[in-house]
Amino acid sequence: MEALEQRTIAKVSRRLVPFLMLCYFVAYLDRVNVGFAALTMNKDLGISATAFGFGAGIFFFSYFIFEVPSNLALERFGARKWIARIMLSWGILSGAMALVGGESSFYLVRVLLGAAEAGFFPGIIFYLTLWFPAVYRARIIGWFMAAIPLSSVLGAPVSGLILNMHGFGGLAGWQWLFILEAAPALVLAGVVWVYLTDRPADAHWLAADERAWLIQRLAAEHETREAAHGMSVWQALVNPKVLALSLVYFGAVATNYGTAFWLPQIVKGFGLSNLTTGLVTAIPYVVGTIGMVLWSRRSDARMERKTHAAIALAFAAIGIGASTLFNDPTLKMAALCVGAWGVFAVLPVFWTLPTAFLSGAAAAAGIAVINSVGNLAGFFGPFVMGWLRDVTGSFGAGLWAIAACAVVGMVVVVSLHHDTALEQAHSPPKAVGAES
Numbered sequence: 001m002e003a004l005e006q007r008t009i010a011k012v013s014r015r016l017v018p019f020l021m022l023c024y025f026v027a028y029l030d031r032v033n034v035g036f037a038a039l040t041m042n043k044d045l046g047i048s049a050t051a052f053g054f055g056a057g058i059f060f061f062s063y064f065i066f067e068v069p070s071n072l073a074l075e076r077f078g079a080r081k082w083i084a085r086i087m088l089s090w091g092i093l094s095g096a097m098a099l100v101g102g103e104s105s106f107y108l109v110r111v112l113l114g115a116a117e118a119g120f121f122p123g124i125i126f127y128l129t130l131w132f133p134a135v136y137r138a139r140i141i142g143w144f145m146a147a148i149p150l151s152s153v154l155g156a157p158v159s160g161l162i163l164n165m166h167g168f169g170g171l172a173g174w175q176w177l178f179i180l181e182a183a184p185a186l187v188l189a190g191v192v193w194v195y196l197t198d199r200p201a202d203a204h205w206l207a208a209d210e211r212a213w214l215i216q217r218l219a220a221e222h223e224t225r226e227a228a229h230g231m232s233v234w235q236a237l238v239n240p241k242v243l244a245l246s247l248v249y250f251g252a253v254a255t256n257y258g259t260a261f262w263l264p265q266i267v268k269g270f271g272l273s274n275l276t277t278g279l280v281t282a283i284p285y286v287v288g289t290i291g292m293v294l295w296s297r298r299s300d301a302r303m304e305r306k307t308h309a310a311i312a313l314a315f316a317a318i319g320i321g322a323s324t325l326f327n328d329p330t331l332k333m334a335a336l337c338v339g340a341w342g343v344f345a346v347l348p349v350f351w352t353l354p355t356a357f358l359s360g361a362a363a364a365a366g367i368a369v370i371n372s373v374g375n376l377a378g379f380f381g382p383f384v385m386g387w388l389r390d391v392t393g394s395f396g397a398g399l400w401a402i403a404a405c406a407v408v409g410m411v412v413v414v415s416l417h418h419d420t421a422l423e424q425a426h427s428p429p430k431a432v433g434a435e436s
Contacts, residue, residue, distance in 0.1 A: 005217075008210040012131055015205060017143050019195060020124055023087065024147035026184045027120055029155045030094040031059070033181050034110075035261040036159035036278070037097070037174035039268055044172055045102050053386020055106045056261045057379030062114035067372030068365060070119025071126060078198040079127045082119070084189045089116035091185030098175040122371040126363055129355050130199055133217050135300065137355060142296025142348035149285035149292065149344050152260070155181070156285070160278025173274075235362065242366045244412055245354055248309070249374025251409020252350060255316045255343045258381025258402035259284075259336070266395055270329045280333065287337040288344030295345035299352070306413055308349045313410035315342030321403035324396040342406070353416070377405065 034041075034056055042052055074082040093113045100106045124144065132140050159177055166173035197203050200214045263284070268277045291312070299308040319339025326332045354366055385398035 004209060004213050008206065008214050009132070009136060011206060011210065012203075012214070013140065013143075016128075016131060017140060019191075020128075020144050021147045021150075023083070023188055023192065024121070024124065024144060025151045025154075026188060027087075027090065027117065028148050029151040029181055030090060030185060031113075031117065032152070032257070032260045033155065033159055033177060034097070035264050036156065036163065037177050038261075039174075039264060039274060039277070040163060040166070040172065041174040044174070045100070045106070047103055047106065049386040049389045050383075051103050051106075051386075053261070053383040053389075055103065055110050056386075057257070057382040058107055059110045059114035060375045060378035062111045063118045063378070064114075064372045064376055066115050066118035067122065067375075068368040071122050071368035072365060074119060074123040075126065079123065080193060080196040080198055083123060083127075083196065084193040086117060086120045086123070087185050087192060088189035090120070091182050091189060092116075094185060095179050095182035097178040097182075098171070118372075119368070122367045125351055125355070125371075126367050129363060130218070131214075133221060134352070134356060135303070138296040138300040138305075138348050138352045139293075141351050142292050145344075145347050145351075146289050146292050148256075148347070149288035149340070152285040153282045153289060156264070156281040157275065157278040160273075160275040160281075163274045239366065241416065242354065242369055243373075244416055245350075246370045246373035248313075248409040248413045248416075249350060249370050250377040250380075251313065251405040251407075251412075252316070252343070252346050252377075253374050254377035254381040254402045254405035255320060255339070256347075256381075257378045258385050258398065258405075259320065259339070259343070261382040262385050262389075262395060262398070263336070267333075283333060284337045284340035285344075288340040291341035291345035292348060296348040299349045305349055305352050305356075306416065309346050309353070309413045310410045312342045312346035312349065313406045313413065315339070316346065317342070317403045317406035317410065320399050320406070324399050339403075350413075353413075381405070 038047075038052055038056075041047070042049075047055070070082070070086070090113060093109060093116050097109050097113070100109055125141065128137065128140055128144065159181070162177045162180060163173035165171075165176045168176065171179075197205070200206070200211055200218065203211055203214075206214070264277055264281050267281045268274075270277075270280070272280060295308060295312060299305060302308075316339050319335050319337070319342060323332050323335035323339065326335060351367075354370055355363065381402050384401050385395065388398040388401065389395055391397075
């Protein structure tokens, strides 16, 4: 049975994880490449730091509004159709960013882009619960979410290089940035439609015994969660633990986007060229990628979630806060690397918390609530950074503000009860250390 389990999980992992990573890589790059575009776009269009922070963050208001309906639609219509729809619409609107001509059009396209992308990330988190038993989820989510820092590791230097296309074909470099980085989403929309399988029962690429084992294992975990925490969609929407986890995620997201949208401008302030800015900006994301993968594996190996999440949030707060104490570029980047380790290490561990007690449509709704409320920090972080930058003339106060958000998230997650016994109910001891 152990050999069957390992064979099945390995096959599912190879089939789904690299492809979903690629999709999220493109999604995240299209979401945050506005930070690099700002290096020249803001001056071209006369956009202030406050206006840029508002426009970068307003994406998350429409994202918030459409998140839960989108995730429920995914649960109803299937991942293949719904994720393809999301990728097609966001690809079109991401490319449309090249057409903005001032603050008003900048705000409008960002709002539409948020509505288009709503449901993608929580939809994938829900989708992974349909394929992977609980004991594997932190590492699988860790590999999937490694696309976040990797999109900047690879995307930052490329974005810096594309900005140098200024004037080619009569377009500004920032316009080429939006056009070229939107194209992969349009291509992948068609691939998703053909490649993804909605549920294990439809997975004809698994052997019959592998398919039967996976269906039985996931059904047993579902029954256990339902017996302990069975709840309807509406109960999930107002569940106190779901709302508390939303606050934790708010803290994590504030640190993420608060730095992501502004890091290129912080690094550019060192006096570097656009290309060098891209290369240096990638460094914290390399550290974040390592932290995300290794910390999630450690959490799975010990089947411990709360302390791992709290420690990562502490590193995020300490690193981001400490970066304000240094004027030397090397020391500032070292502190930001510590912060990046925490920012990204917390994410996959965090998402094992709601999936341990939610299932079915309630999981789709609960995950969407957590992600949508948490992602309001995607507005708060960039806007506060921009506003305080205009008020104080530096990024220091803004960095302290988002570090404080990580501290709040850490305190809340420590106070929550997490039923590890429930998560381990159908996880044989040998499976904990299994490779996937």
